[in-house]
Amino acid sequence: MDLAERWPLPDGRDVRDRLLAAYSDPARGYHDTRHLTEVLTRIDELLAAGTPADPVTVRLAAWFHDGVYDGRPGAEERSAAWAERDLPGLGVDAGVVTEVARLVRLTETHRPADSDVDGCVLSDADLAILAAPPERYAQYVASVRGEYAHVTDDDFALGRAAILRDLLAKPRLFHTAYAREHWEATARANVERELETLALG
Numbered sequence: 001m002d003l004a005e006r007w008p009l010p011d012g013r014d015v016r017d018r019l020l021a022a023y024s025d026p027a028r029g030y031h032d033t034r035h036l037t038e039v040l041t042r043i044d045e046l047l048a049a050g051t052p053a054d055p056v057t058v059r060l061a062a063w064f065h066d067g068v069y070d071g072r073p074g075a076e077e078r079s080a081a082w083a084e085r086d087l088p089g090l091g092v093d094a095g096v097v098t099e100v101a102r103l104v105r106l107t108e109t110h111r112p113a114d115s116d117v118d119g120c121v122l123s124d125a126d127l128a129i130l131a132a133p134p135e136r137y138a139q140y141v142a143s144v145r146g147e148y149a150h151v152t153d154d155d156f157a158l159g160r161a162a163i164l165r166d167l168l169a170k171p172r173l174f175h176t177a178y179a180r181e182h183w184e185a186t187a188r189a190n191v192e193r194e195l196e197t198l199a200l201g
Contacts (some may be wrong), residue, residue, distance in 0.1 A: 003033055006040050008059040012090040019067050029146035031069040035129070036062065042125035049178040053121040057096055060087070061103035061122050071147060080104040112175055120175035124183075127173060130190055131183035137190050157198045164195045 007016040023033045039062045047055055060083070068078040080101040087097045103122050106112055110127055112119030129140050148156050167173060173187050174180045 003037050003040075006037075006059070007063065008056045009090060009092070012086075015086045015090065016063070019063055022067050022069075028069060029143035030140055031066045031147070032143075035066065038129065039065070039122075039125045042128040043121060046121050046124060046176055046178055049176075051117065051121055051176050051178060053118045054099075057099050058103070058118050058121050058125075060092075060096070061100045061118070062125065064100060065104045065107045065122065065126065067104075076105050076108040111170075114175065124174045124176050124179040127187070128179070128183055130167070130173060130187035132190070134190075137194075141194060161195060161198045164191050164198070167191055168195070 004016060004020060007013070009016075020033065023031070023036050025032075040059060043053075043055075043058055043062055047053060047058075064079050064083040065076070066079060067082045068075045083100045083104060084097060087100065088094070092100075099118065103118055106116075106119050106123065107126055110123040112123050114120070129137070132140060144160075145156060148159075151159070168188065168191055172180055172184060173191075174184050
């Protein structure tokens with residue numbers, strides 16, 4: 001299915017197209033249309049496995065979660081503000097708009113409460129790249145590095161290692177039962193391997 005056809009609302013094509021243009025910015029590395037496609041696919045997988053999230057809300061949050069991505073602080077907040085600005089004009093219920101914006105902000109930390117089903121699904125789908133097969137994981141690492149081409153190798157390695165250690169310090173990377181069963185072990189192995197590579201470098 002074409003990515004544009006995965007927009008979860010019956011209208012709002014202008015908003016969708018502005019989001020697609022943002023994700024298609026050639027200055028982006030990892031946070032591009034491929035990432036959005038993968039997140040939506042993982043959401044589909046989690047919902048198909050019976051995870052009781054709200055499909056439209058979570059998919060809308062996925063579309064907006066990296067709407068703004070420019071390497072500067074506060075991208076999640078600006079992405080959430082975009083959703084708050086544009087969704088009401090599409091007739092989206094105020095409660096859904098509030099929830100979409102909350103979910104987008106949650107992707108800054110990926111630490112939803114266990115009772116936050118929508119948050120658990122979006123967080124797990126966003127981090128599912130960590131459980132990718134070796135070739136795709138290597139592409140992910142390279143594209144993240146590309147987004148920080150202006151940073152020296154040493155500074156990037158220090159910052160990236162800190163992020164990876166923070167991930168490994170979490171009791172679990174994933175919050176849904178399905179993701180823990182199917183993605184957790186592979187993701188931890190990938191992250192640990194990357195961290196070792198950074199240390200060797």
